[in-house]
Amino acid sequence: MAEKQTTGAAISFAALGKSFEKKGSGQVMALEDVSLDVPAGTITGIIGRSGAGKSTLLRMVNGLEQPTTGSVTVAGHDVGRASAAKLRHIRRDVGMIFQHFNLLSSRTVYGNVALPLEIAGVPSAEIKPRVDDLIARVGLEELSRRYPAELSGGQKQRVGIARALATRPKVLLSDEATSALDPETTQTVLKLLADINRDLGLTILLITHEMAVVRDIASHVAVIDGGRIVEQGTTYDVFADPKHSTTRSFLSGITGVTLPSFIADRLQPERPQGAAQEVIRITFAGRHATDPMLAMLTSELGIAVNILAGAIEEIGPHPFGNLLVSVEAGRGAEARAYLERHELLTEVLGYVG
Amino acid sequence: MSANLINMLLEATLQTLYMVAISGALGTIFGLPIGVYLAVSQRGELLSSPAVNKVLGLVVNATRSVPFIILVVAIIPFTRLIAGTSIGTTAAIVPLTIAAVPFIARLVENAIREVDSGLIEAARAMGATPLQIIRKVLIPEALPGITLGLTLAVVSLIGYSAMVGAVGGEGLGDLGIRYGYQRFMPEVMLAVVVILIVLVQQVQSLGEGLARLVDKRAPRNRGR
Numbered sequence: 001m002a003e004k005q006t007t008g009a010a011i012s013f014a015a016l017g018k019s020f021e022k023k024g025s026g027q028v029m030a031l032e033d034v035s036l037d038v039p040a041g042t043i044t045g046i047i048g049r050s051g052a053g054k055s056t057l058l059r060m061v062n063g064l065e066q067p068t069t070g071s072v073t074v075a076g077h078d079v080g081r082a083s084a085a086k087l088r089h090i091r092r093d094v095g096m097i098f099q100h101f102n103l104l105s106s107r108t109v110y111g112n113v114a115l116p117l118e119i120a121g122v123p124s125a126e127i128k129p130r131v132d133d134l135i136a137r138v139g140l141e142e143l144s145r146r147y148p149a150e151l152s153g154g155q156k157q158r159v160g161i162a163r164a165l166a167t168r169p170k171v172l173l174s175d176e177a178t179s180a181l182d183p184e185t186t187q188t189v190l191k192l193l194a195d196i197n198r199d200l201g202l203t204i205l206l207i208t209h210e211m212a213v214v215r216d217i218a219s220h221v222a223v224i225d226g227g228r229i230v231e232q233g234t235t236y237d238v239f240a241d242p243k244h245s246t247t248r249s250f251l252s253g254i255t256g257v258t259l260p261s262f263i264a265d266r267l268q269p270e271r272p273q274g275a276a277q278e279v280i281r282i283t284f285a286g287r288h289a290t291d292p293m294l295a296m297l298t299s300e301l302g303i304a305v306n307i308l309a310g311a312i313e314e315i316g317p318h319p320f321g322n323l324l325v326s327v328e329a330g331r332g333a334e335a336r337a338y339l340e341r342h343e344l345l346t347e348v349l350g351y352v353g
Numbered sequence: 354m355s356a357n358l359i360n361m362l363l364e365a366t367l368q369t370l371y372m373v374a375i376s377g378a379l380g381t382i383f384g385l386p387i388g389v390y391l392a393v394s395q396r397g398e399l400l401s402s403p404a405v406n407k408v409l410g411l412v413v414n415a416t417r418s419v420p421f422i423i424l425v426v427a428i429i430p431f432t433r434l435i436a437g438t439s440i441g442t443t444a445a446i447v448p449l450t451i452a453a454v455p456f457i458a459r460l461v462e463n464a465i466r467e468v469d470s471g472l473i474e475a476a477r478a479m480g481a482t483p484l485q486i487i488r489k490v491l492i493p494e495a496l497p498g499i500t501l502g503l504t505l506a507v508v509s510l511i512g513y514s515a516m517v518g519a520v521g522g523e524g525l526g527d528l529g530i531r532y533g534y535q536r537f538m539p540e541v542m543l544a545v546v547v548i549l550i551v552l553v554q555q556v557q558s559l560g561e562g563l564a565r566l567v568d569k570r571a572p573r574n575r576g577r
């Protein structure tokens with residue numbers, strides 16, 4: 001297998017801005033004042049909705065887009081201000097994989113993986129062993145003489161990954177690399193990326209609109225909304241204590257923790273007159289996650305708790321859960337205070353009369 | 354049909370093949386790079402150079418709008434300069450080539466523009482120079498389209514070559530006119546037409562076969 005490689009490079013975005021000329025007139029601000037440090041050797045996820053500026057941000061890292069303001073540095077090199085020749089050099093240190101794979105239809109699997117090496121002027125005697133090695137790493141030995149049209153989506157992305165690793169890059173960029181794949185294939189491709197990160201130590205910066213992808217492999221995450229980074233941190237911290245509404249909506253998407261519609265429809269922000277229930281989101285994190293907290297709430301304070309929805313899962317080694325419950329509105333504050341004392345996070349979602 | 358006539362038909366066929374082959378080859382040598390350049394010099398493309406692109410496009414269009422028979426006559430002084438004479442099969446290659454270059458350039462341009470921009474982006478991300486992108490990505494990926502375009506160009510050249518009798522270009526078309534029409538020998542006309550049909554059919558199926566051979570985009574049984 002390929003030699004070990006433990007030289008991931010750090011990426012740093014500093015006060016980055018990017019605007020595009022709009023057809024006709026005016027400008028689109030695709031990115032505004034983005035500052036983000038991607039630590040070397042991590043898998044960092046950037047999540048955001050369509051049009052949030054994810055691809056634009058990623059494409060700055062290998063100079064496919066130039067910043068309008070601010071700077072991007074990779075391993076200390078200022079990408080935006082590099083000369084054309086220098087930029088080509090930097091690009092050999094930055095591999096990239098794409099949603100639609102972007103493989104050459106005219107080349108076999110072997111030929112596609114060899115392309116970056118030909119471009120870099122690697123002597124042909126060195127190309128063959130390197131390419132064979134890369135193809136083995138992604139498990140496609142049997143298919144090396146096939147053309148992309150003869151491969152499945154997952155196999156194509158494996159070719160894309162092998163190709164991106166050919167020049168032994170320090171950084172791997174992934175632009176929605178699993179978005180065109182089915183859930184099962186997505187898992188195998190994510191696993192491959194995680195293995196590569198572990199074995200080769202390179203930095204992986206991936207963008208996605210699926211929180212599940214972040215949960216599954218990213219150690220760090222940044223949430224981007226309308227061209228700005230609205231939240232960033234370790235995946236665990238962001239999942240455990242999401243601050244921004246965009247983050248929350250992405251999270252509710254994956255944990256499957258949404259209110260049943262018969263409650264959601266009746267939910268109101270203000271507490272109504274008379275008897276009402278307060279709807280609370282409880283986030284379980286760390287060692288408390290498995291504690292029988294709700295049972296204790298009932299037995300110690302005598303507050304009856306209705307469980308509306310919930311899920312517990314793992315982020316890395318940590319258990320992590322989300323519960324939606326309702327309690328009698330008059331005792332809501334008391335219940336929340338009790339849970340907070342036990343290091344659980346609570347949030348009032350509203351009231352139902 | 355006399356042995357003499359058969360000999361004339363054979364000779365005329367060879368002359369046509371000669372004119373078409375040489376002008377097709379020269380047309381490709383000049384048309385291919387021009388076509389590639391037309392494609393990559395557009396605004397926002399690899400070697401974006403809108404002004405040069407525009408001028409070149411105008412020249413190409415102008416050449417293409419001149420009816421071939423007028424082109425043949427109009428450039429006689431130029432033909433004489435290049436070929437040393439303005440009549441004969443070799444001289445006819447000059448106008449044929451001049452007609453072929455812009456035609457092939459446009460066909461190549463279209464084939465190149467069909468290439469998925471994602472591939473160019475992938476190659477840029479690998480650190481490829483524009484020239485490497487042209488050689489290793491654009492031309493190989495456009496090859497099926499280029500092959501079909503060249504097939505079309507050769508078929509058109511067979512048609513054009515029939516008109517160069519006007520400058521003594523000889524070949525099948527010339528034979529058909531002189532014997533079949535002017536000397537009223539319908540069997541010669543018929544033979545010429547049959548040979549032209551067969552030629553065009555052969556070129557067409559050869560071209561399509563080659564295009565299929567280089568086209569790896571759709572999976573199919575390739576017998577392995």
Ligand SMILES: Nc1ncnc2c1ncn2[C@@H]1O[C@H](COP(=O)(O)OP(=O)(O)OP(=O)(O)O)[C@@H](O)[C@H]1O
Binds near residue numbers: 021022030053054209
């Ligand atoms: N080349 C361009 N010219 C003009 N506007 C652009 C260009 N590229 C991106 N934009 C605009 O910038 C904004 C951000 O686009 P970007 O492609 O980065 O979004 P994204 O987060 O990757 O979205 P998606 O999830 O749909 O891929 C959008 O409003 C888009 O229209």
Ligand SMILES: [Mg+2]
Binds near residue numbers: 054055056
């Ligand atoms: Mg995008």
